[in-house]
Amino acid sequence: MIASDLDGTLLRNDGTLSPRTLRALRAAEGAGAEIVIVTARPPRFVDRLAEATGLVGTAVCGNGALVYDIATRTVVSSRTLPLTTARRVATALAAVVPEVGFALETGNQVLYEPAYRLRLCEDIDAELPVPSLADLWLTDAPVTKLLAWSERLDADTLLAAARHGAGDEVQLTHSGGRGLLEISAPGVTKAGTLSMLCAGRGIAAAEVIAFGDMPNDLTVLSWAGTGYAMANAHPAVLAAVPVHTVSNEEDGVAHVIERLLAGTDRPGSDRPGADGV
Template identity: 90%
Template sequence: MIASDLDGTLLRNDGTLSPRTLRALRTAESAGAEVVLVTARPPRFVDRLAEAAGLVGTAVCSNGALVYDIGTRTVVSSRALPLATARRVATALAAAVPEIGFALETGSHVLYEPAYRLRLSEDIDAELPVPSLADLWLTDLPVTKLLAWSDRLDADALLAAAEEGAGGEVQLTHSGGRGLLEISASGVTKAGTLSMLCAGRGIDATEVIAFGDMPNDLTVLDWAGTGYAMGNAHPSVLAAIRTHTLSNEEDGVAHVIERLFGGTA
C-alpha cells in the first residue's frame, strides 16, 4: 500500500496533481499496490481532486475521523468528536488564547462563528456562518473536527497552548495552516485509522509506504514500514523521520514510486 498525504505532499503548491505523479500512481496500482489518500481534508475536497484527476479508491479524511470511498462518494466509517467535548475544549482554549475563533468541520460543511475569520477560497460554498459562538454548539450535525484559529499565534504556538490547557481530552495536531489548530476526538489519528483499514485488508505495516510533510502526518510516517518526509516538510517532521524524498514541487512522491515500481519522469 502507498499512503500519501495531499497538500504539500502529493499535490503541488497550486493544489494540482502533476502528470508525472499521476503516472507514478498508475504504475504502482498496475503493479498491485493500493493507493490510499490520507489527509486532513474533508471528503468534499477529495471529490474535487478525484474529478480532476480520475482518482478512485479509498481516502482517510479529516485526520482519521472518516474513511471515504471515493468512487461511490460514501463515508464508510466515522469517529465523531462529541459536541460537549468540543465545547469544553473551546472554552479552555478561549481562556488561554485571547481573540481565538472556532469552527466545526462536519465533512460536508464548515460552521464558523464571527471570531473565526479564516476563509479558504476553494471551500467558500461549504462555509456556513452562525451568529455567535453559543450558536455553534446548537448544531445536530456530526462533528469531525473542531478548528481553532488565531491571527496572533502560529500553528506551533497554538498547539503548545492547547496541549497545556486541553491536551488530555482530545487529539491535537496541525497541518501547517497559519494559526490553525485541528482538534479530533481522543485517539483519532491518521495512523490509527489507516492501521484499522490495513488490518481489514490483511496488509501489515511493513507493507505500507507513506508520505507526508506536516505534524499531523507523523503518526503515519512512524507507523508505516517506510515513511518518507517530503523535502519541504515541517522541521519537526524532517527531524523525526530519517528517510526523506524531494519536495512536492519536485514530485517527491513520484520520485520514490518510480524507483520502487519502475516508470520514468
C-alpha cells in the same frame, strides 16, 4: 499500500496533481499496490481531486475521523467529536488564548463563529457563518473536527497552548495552516485509522509506504514500514523521519515510486541521494 497526504505532499503548491505523479500512481496500481489518500481534508476536497484526475479507491479524511470510498462518495466509517467535548475544549482554550476563534468541520460544511476569520477561497461554498459562539454548539450535524484559529499565534504556538489548556481530552495537531489548530476525538489519528483499514485488508505495517509533510502526518510516517518526509516538510517532521524525498513541487512521491518500480531503490533506503537522508 502507498499512503499519501495531499497538500504539500502529493499535490503541488497550486493544489494540482502533476501528470508525472498521476502516471506514477497508475503504475503503482498496475503493479498491485493500493493507493490510499490520508489527509486532513474533508471528503468534498477528495471529490474534486477525483473529478479532475479520475482517482478512485479509499481516502482517510479529517485526520482519521472518516474512511471514505471515493468511487461511491460514501463515508464507510466515522469517529466523530462529541459536541459537548468540543465546547468544553473550546472554553478551556479560549481561557488560554483569549482572541481565538472556532469553527466546526462536519465533512460537508464548516460552521464558523464571528471570531473565526480564516477563509479558504477553494472552500467558500461550504463555509456557513453562525451569529455567535453560542450558536456554534446548537448544530445537530456530526463533528469531525473542531478548528481553532488565531490571527496572532502560529500553529505550533497555538498547539502548545492547547496542550496546556485541553490536556488529554482530545487529539490535537495541525497541518500547517496559518494559525490553525485541528482538534479531533481522543485517539483519532491518521495512523490509527489507516492501521484499522490495513488490518481489514490483511496488510501489515511493514507493507505500507507513506508520504507526508506536516505534524499531523507524523503518526503515519512513524507507523508505516517506510515513511518518507518531503523536502519541504515541517522542521519537526524532517527531524523525526529519517528518510526524505524531494519536494512536492519536484514530484517527490512520484520520484520514490518510479525508483521502487524500476528496482533501483528499496523502501527505507538510507542511501545518500535524492531519496536518502
